[in-house]
Amino acid sequence: MRKSLVRMIATLSVVVVALAFTGAARAQEKTKPKHHELTGEITVIDAKAGTLSVKKADDAKVDLTVGAKCKIAKGAEKAAIADLKVGDKVTVTYIEGKTGDIATRIELHLAKVKVAAPVVTTPAPPAAPAPPKVQ
Numbered sequence: 001m002r003k004s005l006v007r008m009i010a011t012l013s014v015v016v017v018a019l020a021f022t023g024a025a026r027a028q029e030k031t032k033p034k035h036h037e038l039t040g041e042i043t044v045i046d047a048k049a050g051t052l053s054v055k056k057a058d059d060a061k062v063d064l065t066v067g068a069k070c071k072i073a074k075g076a077e078k079a080a081i082a083d084l085k086v087g088d089k090v091t092v093t094y095i096e097g098k099t100g101d102i103a104t105r106i107e108l109h110l111a112k113v114k115v116a117a118p119v120v121t122t123p124a125p126p127a128a129p130a131p132p133k134v135q
Contacts, residue, residue, distance in 0.1 A: 033095040
């Protein structure tokens with residue numbers, strides 16, 4: 001009788017611990033923030049405050065805080081918020097925070113450089129000799 005009681009308590013303990021771990025895992029899944037992405041043009045930037053506003057293609061404006069861990073890229077190079085300016089085209093990845101949207105990555109679109117077609121010049125024909133002077 002005593003052995004069966006000990007086995008039942010041990011089994012019940014294992015089940016309780018397993019349920020506790022699955023509940024903690026589910027709670028962690030629910031708190032994981034969802035990332036959003038937008039592409040648009042910077043309309044306002046305050047590097048000191050770490051904020052910027054981006055106007056999307058549909059003219060909707062999104063105000064963002066640049067997070068401390070935000071990665072800013074200018075092509076393959078790293079950049080800083082001070083490198084951004086009004087009018088720059090950017091793609092921003094952000095999360096919704098309790099106090100507003102927080103940028104986690106900002107990718108600056110590099111301006112496409114137009115390469116002019118080479119100018120082909122034809123050399124001018126040699127000048128005709130000057131007529132002899134008459135005296």
